[in-house]
Amino acid sequence: MRHYIYSLQSENDIEKITDDIYGQDLLESATSVVLQLFAPKKHKDILPKLADFLIEKYPDLAVETTFFTIKEVDSSGAMDESTLSLMILENFEITEVEYKKFEELSEAEQDPLSGVYTRTEIERAFRKLVEDSSVLNSALILMDIDKLDQINVGLGHDAGDYVIKKTAGIISQILRDSDIIGRWESEKFMILVRDVEESGTAKIAERIRQSIQEGEFADVPNVTASFGATLITPGLSMDEIFDKADRALKLAKDNGRNRFEML
DSSP, X not given: OEXXXXXXXXXXXXXXXXXXXXXXXXXXXXXXXXXXXXXOGGGTTHHHHHXXXXXXXXXXXXXXXXXXXXEOOOTTSSOSSEEEEEEXXXXXXXXXXXXXXXXXXXXXXXXXXXSSBOHHHHHHHHHHHHHTTTTOOXXXXXXXXXXXXXXHHHHOHHHHHHHHHHHHHHHHHHSOTTOEEEEOSSSEEEEEEESOOHHHHXXXXXXXXXXXXXXXXXXXXXXXXXXXXXXXXXXXXXXXXHHHHHHHHHHHHHTTSSOEEEO
16 A cells, blocks of 8 residues: 655645645556545545546546545634545455445554654655665654653643644645654654755754744743654664664753754
């Protein structure tokens, strides 16, 4: 199963997304397609436009095995911008029972609080990048929300949950379509960035750091985050790569927080 996620800022992005799907022949070997749109209700009219595109470009795709669903999300939560999730099931006949299982699997992949990947899913993606490190330059970024425990104690856990959701939304809006984010622990996120060198990794992390620092978090003041990163180097194990990023994160915290370090 192939999984593609696109950040949808407005209806103008439909053309960009459809051109990408068609240009890369993402549906070429698929006999069944599931297209899920997680969006505020105001974007629900995007769905038929995407459906029309698939029917036009892929007339051999069986209509009865093409599913389109829409789910509303709280626009004040982590997903301030819509997210389109395109899942392609290769040579797989979807029955009603199987489709229910597919929906359950999709929901299981998503952390219920932050809206990003669960630890299990982001760890699976991390493992794949480590396996592909000889042919693909990638990096691992670990990010901690600074002093989240103090927010929980001083303002309550609802405030802490709000900061987690808002932070996840900020990160998701900045990352490229090829990058992946998951919630690793309570206040810790894992970010996987593809096709980057050290300078590109630093640029992405610094942009996220600055956006969080300058973000509006309702009644929660001075929200910041610390970042530690390392390149996913061929020959190193997952544990070794993670340990380097974790040591870089600890260095960022020891040096005053609200900063980025890379090892």
